[in-house]
Amino acid sequence: MGDIVRVAGLTKRYGDLTAVDGVSFEVREGEIFGLLGPNGAGKTTTISMVSCLLEPSGGDVEVDGHSVRTDPGGVKRVLGVVPQEIALYPTLTAIENLRFWGRMYGLSGALLKERVAEALELAGLADRAKDRIEKYSGGMKRRINIAAGVLHHPKLLLMDEPTVGIDPQSRNHILETVARLNAEGMTVVYTSHYMEEVEHLCDRVAIVDHGKVVACGTKEELRGLVGDMDVVTIAVDESTEAALESVRAVAGVERVERADGSLQVLSRDGGRVLASVLGALADAGARVHSVDVQAPDLESVFLHLTGTSLRD
Amino acid sequence: MGLKDLTVMSRDVPALAVLLAMPIVLILILGSALGSMTGGGSGGTLVKVAIVNEDAGTLGARVSDAFTKEERLRKLFSVTTTLPPEAARAGVERGDLAALLVIPRDLSAKLEAGAPVEMKLYTDPGQELSASVFRSVVRSVGTRVSAASVVAQTTAGALRASNMLSDAKTFERYVREAADAAEADGALERVAVQEQAAGTASGEFKALDYYAAGMSVMFLMFGAMYGAFSMVGERVEWTLPRLLTTPTRRWQVVGGKMFGVFVLGMAQFGVLVAFTTALGVRWGDPLGTLLVGAGVVLAVTGLTVLISSLAKSRRAVGGIGPVMVQVQAALGGSFFPIAILPKWIQPVHYLTVTGCGLDGFRALQSGASASAVLPNVAALAGMALLFFVIGAARLRYE
Ligand SMILES: Nc1ncnc2c1ncn2[C@@H]1O[C@H](COP(=O)(O)OP(=O)(O)O)[C@@H](O)[C@H]1O
Ligand SMILES: [Mg+2]
Numbered sequence: 001m002g003d004i005v006r007v008a009g010l011t012k013r014y015g016d017l018t019a020v021d022g023v024s025f026e027v028r029e030g031e032i033f034g035l036l037g038p039n040g041a042g043k044t045t046t047i048s049m050v051s052c053l054l055e056p057s058g059g060d061v062e063v064d065g066h067s068v069r070t071d072p073g074g075v076k077r078v079l080g081v082v083p084q085e086i087a088l089y090p091t092l093t094a095i096e097n098l099r100f101w102g103r104m105y106g107l108s109g110a111l112l113k114e115r116v117a118e119a120l121e122l123a124g125l126a127d128r129a130k131d132r133i134e135k136y137s138g139g140m141k142r143r144i145n146i147a148a149g150v151l152h153h154p155k156l157l158l159m160d161e162p163t164v165g166i167d168p169q170s171r172n173h174i175l176e177t178v179a180r181l182n183a184e185g186m187t188v189v190y191t192s193h194y195m196e197e198v199e200h201l202c203d204r205v206a207i208v209d210h211g212k213v214v215a216c217g218t219k220e221e222l223r224g225l226v227g228d229m230d231v232v233t234i235a236v237d238e239s240t241e242a243a244l245e246s247v248r249a250v251a252g253v254e255r256v257e258r259a260d261g262s263l264q265v266l267s268r269d270g271g272r273v274l275a276s277v278l279g280a281l282a283d284a285g286a287r288v289h290s291v292d293v294q295a296p297d298l299e300s301v302f303l304h305l306t307g308t309s310l311r312d
Numbered sequence: 313m314g315l316k317d318l319t320v321m322s323r324d325v326p327a328l329a330v331l332l333a334m335p336i337v338l339i340l341i342l343g344s345a346l347g348s349m350t351g352g353g354s355g356g357t358l359v360k361v362a363i364v365n366e367d368a369g370t371l372g373a374r375v376s377d378a379f380t381k382e383e384r385l386r387k388l389f390s391v392t393t394t395l396p397p398e399a400a401r402a403g404v405e406r407g408d409l410a411a412l413l414v415i416p417r418d419l420s421a422k423l424e425a426g427a428p429v430e431m432k433l434y435t436d437p438g439q440e441l442s443a444s445v446f447r448s449v450v451r452s453v454g455t456r457v458s459a460a461s462v463v464a465q466t467t468a469g470a471l472r473a474s475n476m477l478s479d480a481k482t483f484e485r486y487v488r489e490a491a492d493a494a495e496a497d498g499a500l501e502r503v504a505v506q507e508q509a510a511g512t513a514s515g516e517f518k519a520l521d522y523y524a525a526g527m528s529v530m531f532l533m534f535g536a537m538y539g540a541f542s543m544v545g546e547r548v549e550w551t552l553p554r555l556l557t558t559p560t561r562r563w564q565v566v567g568g569k570m571f572g573v574f575v576l577g578m579a580q581f582g583v584l585v586a587f588t589t590a591l592g593v594r595w596g597d598p599l600g601t602l603l604v605g606a607g608v609v610l611a612v613t614g615l616t617v618l619i620s621s622l623a624k625s626r627r628a629v630g631g632i633g634p635v636m637v638q639v640q641a642a643l644g645g646s647f648f649p650i651a652i653l654p655k656w657i658q659p660v661h662y663l664t665v666t667g668c669g670l671d672g673f674r675a676l677q678s679g680a681s682a683s684a685v686l687p688n689v690a691a692l693a694g695m696a697l698l699f700f701v702i703g704a705a706r707l708r709y710e
Pocket of ligand 2: 043044045084160161
């Protein structure tokens with residue numbers, strides 16, 4: 001399949017700060033493409049340039065053959081956008097909001113009515129359609145926020161952190177929705193700082209940090225970057241700097257990072273270094289609660305590539 | 313876009329209260345407070361004058377009777393005929409009376425003889441306008457009376473003249489004609505105007521008229537603030553960015569917004585006019601009222617764009633908006649007639665939306681036709697365009 005999005009050398013500068021720094025990637029038609037990176041990595045800024053909201057300081061984006069620089073109108077006709085913020089009118093009901101956004105996407109009459117009903121069903125909120133948005137829970141707002149972006153059956157859906165700050169139930173609903181839309185043929189660009197979501201949903205992933213793409217490819221390709229390393233997660237009482245240093249000194253340990261109440265250790269042979277690591281921790285006075293040895297995931301890829309954890 | 317805004321608006325109870333309920337309350341308060349400020353009672357509101365009749369004959373009494381009987385003059389003047397001359401003169405000097413007419417001892421005798429007579433008029437310089445009307449009526453009466461005496465003298469002799477002048481009906485007719493003349497040269501109206509500025513009871517209606525127009529214009533201006541709130545709101549609540557990712561064009565988005573503000577303003581104006589009309593306010597020519605109203609709302613719409621382009625946040629709108637509205641309202645005369653402002657600043661009111669609008673409404677209220685207020689409408693449309701152009705050039709989307 002062809003590429004529906006081509007991002008080439010995309011750059012955005014705010015004064016001295018380069019929020020997006022020469023980003024390049026392609027999105028294939030029909031896939032779910034993940035844009036994974038911690039807060040402040042430049043994901044929203046990138047998405048905003050793809051959706052013609054921000055003008056690039058450099059580089060270009062082509063969407064379905066239309067350049068954001070020369071043909072923003074053409075780009076917008078292909079796109080559906082689900083912004084990071086809830087962009088709805090709080091005093092209007094769900095159905096009024098959807099009707100409005102449908103009209104803004106050029107729908108009208110019977111088709112509009114049909115699509116609004118369909119979107120409400122997709123959001124699982126048909127029975128709450130006549131409630132004002134302001135009375136909704138965060139998760140319900142998020143679902144309508146998504147529904148408003150897909151009313152017009154866009155070829156390409158850009159989703160910017162669609163699950164931020166919501167309950168697990170709504171999150172699952174949203175992940176299922178994304179999978180369903182994709183199964184129906186919609187290409188999705190899914191932005192998140194939740195590794196699990198991207199791991200679960202996406203076919204291909206670009207990992208971004210400090211405005212740059214640090215890796216891009218299928219999940220398997222990315223895991224390959226870590227090689228045959230294991231990830232040892234050790235839950236500890238107190239991960240002092242001294243403990244960290246002593247673990248780092250253990251032979252066979254590639255990398256160590258601290259992440260809320262635990263240490264993450266990358267090693268070629270997790271099983272073999274484990275005893276020495278635990279011994280080093282005991283010497284440093286740290287109490288270990290649990291130990292977990294896993295095959296690498298995107299989290300460990302990120303750790304490996306950037307030396308920092310994804311979590312904030 | 314506009315439709316959505318109207319729905320949003322209809323759910324915004326505080327805004328509705330500000331845009332509709334507040335002006336109505338203020339119109340009522342200002343209209344009635346100023347209406348009764350100097351009024352007190354119903355009778356005490358007239359211009360007080362005194363006539364001291366020293367005439368030994370009967371004609372003097374006819375003159376003063378005529379003043380108390382003529383309908384139009386009775387509405388304007390409260391005539392006292394019982395004061396002794398010194399007390400009456402002291403009253404004028406104190407300002408209790410606007411004017412005093414002294415009918416001389418020899419009035420009847422001289423008129424009957426066909427000789428010229430002189431009536432003395434004392435006026436209070438502090439009540440120049442009221443006094444001058446009385447003067448013009450008196451002078452007019454005097455002219456007619458002496459003309460009659462001349463006619464009488466040359467045609468049919470003193471006896472006949474005496475009969476003619478002692479006929480009460482004739483005297484009343486003279487006074488009526490004098491009142492007509494005074495009305496024709498606008499003297500009576502001048503009193504009416506002054507009364508209204510001072511806010512007498514017969515001017516209560518007029519104060520209500522004035523504030524109905526003044527407050528309506530001012531609160532239509534608050535519509536611009538609401539519109540700007542809503543525009544800036546779209547920006548800070550992320551709906552504007554989202555709108556800009558849809559195929560809907562920028563000008564359509566802004567245009568829709570402006571359309572919403574315009575429709576809202578016209579609806580607000582309609583409600584205010586309907587309500588104040590029910591209270592007895594006379595707006596005058598309906599077409600003219602509609603045109604001036606539309607002009608004000610159009611300017612308000614332009615102002616919306618300007619304020620939105622200047623303000624980055626709702627708070628900033630809350631800062632810029634009221635200042636803009638109040639300054640315009642004050643300079644334009646919404647709070648008080650601009651006549652009380654220093655002379656040099658008065659022309660400024662034509663540069664304000666409130667001033668232009670109010671001026672138009674006032675003209676219509678005092679009977680001007682729709683075509684007479686076209687310059688106001690044109691000026692308002694010009695301001696609308698100016699605001700819009702400056703605003704649109706500065707409007708931020710990101
Ligand atoms: N309008 C702006 N002006 C200045 N800096 C900005 C602006 N928008 C974003 N940034 C900065 O650019 C960087 C990337 O932001 P963003 O794209 O929102 O990251 P993400 O969506 O990955 O969390 C951050 O450091 C942020 O502070
Ligand atoms: Mg973001």
